[in-house]
Amino acid sequence: MQEARMLRRWQLPVLGHANLEQAEAPLPAPGANQILVQVGAVALNYRDLLMVRDGMGMPLALPFTPGSDMAGTVVAVGEGVTRFAVGDRVVNTFWGGWIDSHWQAGATLFGGPGPGMLASHVCIDADWAVAAPATLSLAEASTLPCAGLTAWFALAETGGLRAGETVLIHGTGGVALFGLQIARMHGAQAIVVTGSESKRAQVQALGASHVLARDGDWPAEVRRLTQGRGADHVLELASGPNLDRSLQALRQGGRVSIIGMLEGDTLSASFYAMVLGRATVQGIGVGHRCALEDLVRAIDVNALRPVIAARYDFDALPAALDHLARGPFGKIVVTP
The missing domain is CATH 3.90.180.10 (Medium-chain alcohol dehydrogenases, catalytic domain)
Structure with missing residues (x-):
């Protein structure tokens, strides 16, 4: 047989x-x-x-x-x-x-x-x-x-990403790097926050406009780099208490996509930053x-x-x- x-x-x-x-x-x-x-x-x-x-x-x-x-x-x-x-x-x-x-x-x-x-x-x-x-x-x-689809769904499918906008990205993992590439594809600038100084050059080579240190005052730096306006989109891959700082870096009426939970599965954010900033906070399940x-x-x-x-x-x-x-x-x- x-x-x-x-x-x-x-x-x-x-x-x-x-x-x-x-x-x-x-x-x-x-x-x-x-x-x-x-x-x-x-x-x-x-x-x-x-x-x-x-x-x-x-x-x-x-x-x-x-x-x-x-x-x-x-x-x-x-x-x-x-x-x-x-x-x-x-x-x-x-x-x-x-x-x-x-x-x-x-x-x-x-x-x-x-x-x-x-x-x-x-x-x-x-x-x-x-x-x-x-x-x-x-x-x-x-x-x-x-x-790939997570980043695309957050920015292009639900976010309506446009040329000239600013995307704030946390980390250098798979979703983060796709977010960077998709932002550049659409003519947007990408600002990456990372805790790894060794990855700075790699992120810049991929097209990031700016790379900021996670242990610094990156919300203030995002504001400065956008002439006080703030980021249009945030790919929130850390979550936990990091969400509150992301809202500080967001423009009026901007959008935060909750994707990762590297800093905890319980979100923490200021009521005033969310409400007075008219933020849209969306969960992305791919x-x-x-x-x-x-x-x-x-x-x-x-x-x-x-x-x-x-x-x-x-x-x-x-x-x-x-x-x-x-x-x-x-x-x-x-x-x-």
Whole structure:
């Protein structure tokens, strides 16, 4: 009897970094409206560290495969699939089932509690994928579903970013660097706040107008650099008490996008800064499929290239997660 074809995947029979293991499973046949994708690259996010550590409090079916962002090639299609054909290069959406501006009840998060992407092959609904950018490699394309789309959704989709505006960005992680690149793509200036002096030159080379020290009076400096007006947009990747300082640097009627929680999951801000400043504060939970398709088109037209800090072989996932925990400049990508 011919042996069934198998796939490889990383999984956690028990939560915790030390419990990561590789396993094999039969290669699935795609069902109706499904596609089978041979994974070419998986980009890691800070969220993946948290999911591996404790599942972020979500109900997970064990063994659990982590990883939310992949790019790959369609190798089989199920009945009724018209969006893709064998040989097409695709990236998955971060939210399976969130298609457009209308929230879809029952949408699921890839990489927990939904399916994980750290595998040689994944079988997903055809509606939960988009065509990869023609101008990017699979490794570069894999960085888009979470980090790229989060920055795009905050600035372009919901923020209505315009040329000549100012974007204040906290940090130099994946979302931050995409925010910087998207700001420059739109003709806006980007001011980056970082606690790493060693990354200053890299941020400037990517197009930042100014790089400010986190331990300095950066709200006052943002005001000075904008002739007292303040920033039009803030990508708030620190949160916690940092939100209050971001509001001090915001223009009247400006917009703050809450994305990260590096300084705590409880927000702290002055009532007066928010109300008298007429601030719009929005939470960003990545974005929908239509916005990801818009981002792909923008990348192909403008030749945007994601910043990749390092690439690791599939077998080196634990080392890749350790690198991610150290705070790289750009994305960490694992290649099955």
